[in-house]
Amino acid sequence: MLNVGKIEEGFVLDHIEAGKSLEIYHHLKLDKLDCTVAIIKNARSNKMGKKDILKVECDINTLNLDILAFIDHNITVNVIKDGEIVDKKELVLPREIHNVIKCKNPRCITSIEQELPHIFVLADEEKEIYRCKYCEEKAGTSSTW
């Protein structure tokens, strides 16, 4: 059994679908932050069988986790302070997402314009529908994929 020590301040992202932790690591831009990160893959889970966990030691005000709501609603976000869980953060769908998914419309300008970011804007919060900022092609969150 692998043991990873507890963190003093930061986040523990639990119940990540097994194999998805590295993708989330990149979407949260953790590679650009100078902080301690533990990536635990294929941990045993009663609920999921296997799961991934991310532990991030950082100032809890520095990390924007909204993108997690778009990627996977089921992730549990534990907020840690002084080594204890002080809160379970509720995820809110971000208004805009940048370069997380690509527009699938072959007629969209993103298919030819160099280095144009793929931006999706939240069009319907209730139905979890995003639309491409440029061509309005529809895209849903992971729960609608």
Add this chain to the structure above:
Amino acid sequence: MRHLMNPLDFSVDELEKLFDLANKIEADPAKYAHSCEGKKLATCFYEPSTRTRLSFEAAMLNLGGKVLGFSDAASSSAAKGESVSDTIRIISCYADICAMRHPKEGAPMVAASRSGIPVINAGDGGHQHPTQTLTDLLTIRSLKGKLGGFTIGLCGDLKFGRTVHSLINALIRYQDIRFIFISPEELKVPDYITDMLSEKGIPYEEVIRLENCMPQLDLLYMTRVQKERFFNEEDYVRLKDFYILDKEKLSAAKEDMLILHPLPRVNEISVEVDDDPRAVYFKQAQYGVYVRMALILTLLELA
């Protein structure tokens, strides 16, 4: 600095001001003949569109301005692989305002985000064609005296027709509008539009034959039913005549009904209808010039 990407970019109040200006131009064009002296319009057309491009050019020339541009991608730097972002930065050095048509959806929006001058979307793929919608609204307002309080029939290809979708979205901002969608099953208006109308409590009906609803209509917006949209030729042959407006079908219409069409017309309106006072589709093209003149003045802050 403002751009026009979508017909809904302007509020109802802003549209009223724009249409008032267009009507003033219509009433006294000479007064505006020098309003844009010293200004240049760039028409960047990455795909051919004779009518829209000439309408923009006529609008700028009527205002005393000058025009420059290209009329297909092959004769532009896009053929060498230049991005829209780079092209608009260059055009911003040459002109004061730009009308852009592009086959890729969202291209004018990318241009607007990098531009030093106002950009008008002159059509981007199957996405938006806002100046057509403004033309339709101005025509209705000028000839009916109001935008609202009428039953409008939209006839033909309601599935793929972007002008129809834009017009519906623009009209629902006005009071007391009832829609009748006249199309074959294959070309029905998309569900997301009927769902949206139901949610907003806006009345609509869907019918297969034009004759079934003609007496109810205050406005009839015709579009072309294209053969290639049908799964088989048999269905096309069976249905196409339902969507051709001729004198006989028109005989059941109200005396003051207006017939609109975004043009080009192929055969969906018989030539015999052209002389009927209710046929206003050529006037509509004239209103297209007035509304583009008003738009250029507004975006250049010369209004």
